[in-house]
Amino acid sequence: MLIPLGAAFLIPLLSFVGCRTQWRVSEAISLLATVALVLISFGTFGRGPVSVWLGNYQGKSELLGLTEKTAAAQPPGAPPAGVGIDEVVPDSAAGAAGLQPDDVIKGWRLPADTGFRPLHSINELRRENAALKPGSTLVLQVERGGRALEVNLPAGKSVTGIAMFGDGLTRLFLVMISVVSLCAVLFSFSYMQPYNKLHLYYAPLMLIIAGMNGVVVSGDLFGIYIFLEVAAVASCVLVGFGVESEELEASFKYLILSAVASALNLLGIAIVYSMRGTLNLAQIAAFTQHARPNDALWLALALFMAGFGLKAAMVPFHGWLPDAHSSAPAPVSAMFSGLMIKVTGVYVLARLVFNILGVSAASAYVLMTLGTLSMVVGVFLAVGQWDFKRLLAYHSVSQMGYVVLALGVGAEALAKGASLTREWEALAFLAIFAGLFHLINHAAFKSLLFLVSGSVVYRTGTRDLREPGGLKHTMPWTSFFTRVGALSISGVPPFNGFFSKLLIVVAVVWAGHWFLGAVTVLVSLVTLLSFVKVQRYLVEGEPASDFAGVRDSPFPMQAAMGILAAACVALGLFLPLLSPVLFDPAARALVEQLSGYVTFVFGG
Amino acid sequence: MMHNLVPYGMAFVIFAVGLYAIAVKKNLIKAIIGVIILEDAANLFLVLVGYRVPASGEPIPPIIIARAGGGRPAADLLHRAVDPLPQALVLASIVIGLAVVALMVVLALRLHQKYGTFDLTEISKLKG
Numbered sequence: 264m265l266i267p268l269g270a271a272f273l274i275p276l277l278s279f280v281g282c283r284t285q286w287r288v289s290e291a292i293s294l295l296a297t298v299a300l301v302l303i304s305f306g307t308f309g310r311g312p313v314s315v316w317l318g319n320y321q322g323k324s325e326l327l328g329l330t331e332k333t334a335a336a337q338p339p340g341a342p343p344a345g346v347g348i349d350e351v352v353p354d355s356a357a358g359a360a361g362l363q364p365d366d367v368i369k370g371w372r373l374p375a376d377t378g379f380r381p382l383h384s385i386n387e388l389r390r391e392n393a394a395l396k397p398g399s400t401l402v403l404q405v406e407r408g409g410r411a412l413e414v415n416l417p418a419g420k421s422v423t424g425i426a427m428f429g430d431g432l433t434r435l436f437l438v439m440i441s442v443v444s445l446c447a448v449l450f451s452f453s454y455m456q457p458y459n460k461l462h463l464y465y466a467p468l469m470l471i472i473a474g475m476n477g478v479v480v481s482g483d484l485f486g487i488y489i490f491l492e493v494a495a496v497a498s499c500v501l502v503g504f505g506v507e508s509e510e511l512e513a514s515f516k517y518l519i520l521s522a523v524a525s526a527l528n529l530l531g532i533a534i535v536y537s538m539r540g541t542l543n544l545a546q547i548a549a550f551t552q553h554a555r556p557n558d559a560l561w562l563a564l565a566l567f568m569a570g571f572g573l574k575a576a577m578v579p580f581h582g583w584l585p586d587a588h589s590s591a592p593a594p595v596s597a598m599f600s601g602l603m604i605k606v607t608g609v610y611v612l613a614r615l616v617f618n619i620l621g622v623s624a625a626s627a628y629v630l631m632t633l634g635t636l637s638m639v640v641g642v643f644l645a646v647g648q649w650d651f652k653r654l655l656a657y658h659s660v661s662q663m664g665y666v667v668l669a670l671g672v673g674a675e676a677l678a679k680g681a682s683l684t685r686e687w688e689a690l691a692f693l694a695i696f697a698g699l700f701h702l703i704n705h706a707a708f709k710s711l712l713f714l715v716s717g718s719v720v721y722r723t724g725t726r727d728l729r730e731p732g733g734l735k736h737t738m739p740w741t742s743f744f745t746r747v748g749a750l751s752i753s754g755v756p757p758f759n760g761f762f763s764k765l766l767i768v769v770a771v772v773w774a775g776h777w778f779l780g781a782v783t784v785l786v787s788l789v790t791l792l793s794f795v796k797v798q799r800y801l802v803e804g805e806p807a808s809d810f811a812g813v814r815d816s817p818f819p820m821q822a823a824m825g826i827l828a829a830a831c832v833a834l835g836l837f838l839p840l841l842s843p844v845l846f847d848p849a850a851r852a853l854v855e856q857l858s859g860y861v862t863f864v865f866g867g
Numbered sequence: 868m869m870h871n872l873v874p875y876g877m878a879f880v881i882f883a884v885g886l887y888a889i890a891v892k893k894n895l896i897k898a899i900i901g902v903i904i905l906e907d908a909a910n911l912f913l914v915l916v917g918y919r920v921p922a923s924g925e926p927i928p929p930i931i932i933a934r935a936g937g938g939r940p941a942a943d944l945l946h947r948a949v950d951p952l953p954q955a956l957v958l959a960s961i962v963i964g965l966a967v968v969a970l971m972v973v974l975a976l977r978l979h980q981k982y983g984t985f986d987l988t989e990i991s992k993l994k995g
Binding site for chain 2: 383485488489492496499500503506508511512514515518519522523525526529530532533534536537542
């Protein structure tokens with residue numbers, strides 16, 4: 264998986280540079296780039312996880328591997344009482360020196376010095392330790408249980424540079440991103456014809472893909488932040504691409520809220536850095552493995568929940584989504600609902616909660632609450648809509664609620680089964696598997712439905728469900744794809760949505776949340792109701808007189824919809840074939856939590 | 868030793884001011900200013916995280932100055948310099964903020980061309 268990691272964001276980034284010439288050229292470049300991405304991502308099947316380091320990588324150790332106890336305030340002028348140790352990482356300088364929790368470090372000196380200098384804070388020690396030459400030591404004056412002793416602290420190994428990590432979860436997202444973006448690019452060939460300055464359309468489209476792939480492969484927190492911003496700014500450009508008043512307004516709203524989300528995330532990143540002294544995901548995970556709960560990290564987790572919850576449009580933060588997703592051109596809406604909210608919201612949140620900061624009952628309950636709220640509120644907002652794209656956008660909120668609820672149930676099982684008996688582990692695996700499966704399914708059917716809405720708008724010029732009517736007579740293929748999408752999202756048996764919703768309900772009920780299980784089924788029924796409405800008004804009946812002469816959409820659009828419709832059916836029918844190569848490794852990457860992540864990056 | 872938490876608290880207060888401006892102000896330009904305040908508060912917090920008081924002497928910026936007279940010795944830099952990583956991150960984050968704010972201003976100008984006003988209550992066509 265080494266080449267794919269780099270190629271995943273370099274290919275679209277290079278295409279972004281190439282796309283700024285002529286629109287024919289940019290069409291060709293973006294098609295080539297997305298096809299290449301599909302081939303590359305499918306080429307990773309069956310390969311193991313891999314980590315790539317760009318820069319100076321010397322080993323597992325964190326610089327120092329110590330955290331400080333919060334001490335009582337000192338009266339001014341009193342001699343410093345030393346620094347109490349709260350936790351020690353075994354594979355680190357502090358661990359090698361034999362320091363133990365509850366030791367108090369009174370002072371330090373260089374081996375050549377005489378007399379100890381008092382130690383004021385752990386940061387001072389961190390800096391002195393970093394300043395050591397490899398192989399040399401600091402002498403610490405330590406008080407352990409009333410006895411004073413001297414400890415030699417070796418120089419900590421350091422990691423500088425940027426890392427890219429790819430495991431099963433990364434592969435799952437790379438495959439999803441490449442397939443959906445190929446369909447979006449294909450669809451754009453016809454759909455974007457009426458617009459002008461098309462090279463300015465394909466360039467940000469490529470930038471979004473680069474940003475999302477970058478988030479997925481990035482191995483440090485700040486890299487994730489940068490790529491998130493790349494994707495967010497590019498997508499704001501595309502929301503406002505039509506420069507009509509509604510589109511500009513939606514774009515402005517989206518940009519403000521994504522700036523708020525980024526600021527929250529940046530605060531969280533700063534807190535994590537100050538507590539752990541590193542931004543590398545695997546190093547933070549290695550630290551978290553041995554650390555006790557830390558108040559500041561709770562604040563960081565809360566900030567991340569708000570920031571990435573905003574990006575994922577979970578319910579208290581969902582206000583921007585229906586505007587942005589319905590104002591963008593249809594293929595871009597498909598990218599947003601199919602990819603953006605998952606990659607920039609759910610992926611990062613899942614990675615942080617399961618692999619980096621560690622699951623806890625509290626974070627599991629927050630995830631479950633967010634998920635359930637989104638599920639219920641989203642679907643009831645959707646059912647009253649008459650604007651096709653707004654209806655689909657609200658359903659995105661609701662369907663992502665399913666995913667987050669399932670992940671929350673998985674996190675709860677992992678947090679409860681601290682010793683991980685077989686049953687808890689199986690439950691966690693089932694819940695996370697179901698959540699990820701539903702996430703991929705949602706990418707397939709929601710992108711399909713947004714492309715269908717684009718096809719309808721392209722031929723009839725309206726997004727109102729009541730106006731055209733009788734599309735099965737005038738646009739037979741589009742109505743066929745509408746039916747496939749509608750049956751998938753509402754969970755009717757042979758299609759993919761049925762299996763993932765079934766698994767989610769089974770996991771939720773197995774975890775003992777009967778009420779939530781009932782709510783899940785109820786929301787599924789309301790979804791079905793809402794899509795029966797879509798079919799009743801849009802597909803069935805007789806065409807309105809104004810729309811009697813519309814023809815079916817051109818070939819590239821139908822090809823794009825066809826690929827996604829085939830994916831909807833295939834994901835449902837061939838799950839036993841797909842799960843060992845695609846879903847099992849992804850779910851296992853999350854179930855194995857911190858240790859799995861640390862092991863694959865640093866080796867056993 | 869107790870950390871002095873006041874500067875961190877101030878950064879959060881500034882952050883709250885930015886959030887207030889975004890949430891309450893009905894003028895597009897004031898909302899943009901809110902976003903700028905918000906980003907600056909986050910950047911300020913990041914810089915504060917990197918600030919370290921050395922055991923002896925004043926903290927110095929993490930800059931290697933090559934001078935004819937030998938400049939600042941590396942050991943001195945390592946013992947007294949503040950953490951350079953957050954400063955590098957803040958530079959990146961400022962550049963990103965610039966792009967975001969530039970895009971926002973462009974959008975606000977286009978909205979002004981359409982509606983002739985910066986007032987959000989007169990602009991809002993979308994229901995949310």
